[in-house]
Amino acid sequence: MERCTLSAPAKINLHLEIIGDRPDGYHELAMVMQSVALCDRLELRANGLEAFRVHCNTPGVPSDRSNLALRAAELMAQQYPDRYHTLGGVDIRLNKMIPIAAGLAGGSADAAAVLVGINLLWNLGLTQPELWELGAQLGSDIPFCISGGTALASGRGEEITPLPSMEGLSVVLAKYRSLAVSTPWAYKTFRERFCDTYATGESEQEQRRRSLHAGPMMSALLNHDKADIGRLLYNDLEKVVLPEFPSVANLRQVMSDGEVLGAMMSGSGPTVFALTETPEQAQALCDHVKREIPDEDLGLWVTEFCPTGIVFDG
Secondary structure, three states, X not given: OOEEEEEXXXXXXXXXXXXXXXXXXXXXXXXXXXEEEXXXXXXXXXXXXXXXXXXXXXXXXXXXXXXXXXXXXXXXXHHOHHHHHHHOOEEEEEEOOOOXXXXXXXXXXXXXXXXXXXXXXXXXXXXXXXXXXXXXXXXXXXXXXXHOOEEEEEOOOOEEEEEOOOOOOEEEEEEEOOOOOOHHHXXXXXXXXXXXXXXXXXXXXXXXXXXXXXXXXXXXXXXXXXXXXXXXXXXXXXXXXXXXXXXXHHHHHHHHOOOOOEEEEOOOOOOEEEEXXXXXXXXXXXXXXXXHOOOOOEEEEEEEEOOOOOEEOO
């Protein structure tokens, strides 16, 4: 195989709970993650060189090592030097549809697609857990982005427990295009303000993790109870991001006022998402938001829950 094309879905967090500190300096998390059908598309093509090159259709997306997709390719070369020297590098053509700096794991999804694509191009035969392990070296969201669908995520986000896929919900994503929120800032600020809520010790942290596994959100997902899923949306990072970014707080309120099952910020933001039962309700919500916030900088996307992660398109 000399080329392959892959779709890389975005993700939202239906539940994001910060449990406590980890010895490695990260946070211990308990999350429910969900893929949505808004996808980047990547074409990987063998170039016969000992080099990787990234080309992107979106201005502002870097082509150097600050791009996770390029770092994913370099990691594969480091792990499998014989294949790299024999088969050569890859040109990565990236067609961005997921907004950047949005809290939707667009960069992680692209890196996940590169890991899956090079696995195919080099005929490595890596299993999904093996790809998860590689992805975790680059970013906490990458293992989930590989498999996608609906999943519990723990640790710093890299420990994935797949759940039965949850389909049939429409999603409206809203983001001010010029606005970005630093993920390290959000977690650091949460630690400074709310560390007194942290579970201390492995036993207490495990108890908090299990409370999600056996809690009402899990029951709602397993029963496909759309109303309860919307009602139970939760994100600890809203506590620090919304007060600091009033435009995001206002956007969340406007979306909550529409005909929705629930609305919340995704990840560290600044994207806000809302769940609706039908595509028609999603489009009506977009119209409502445009009337209430007539700002050309505000982007709106209508999508839906997606049952998969990286998909090989040919």
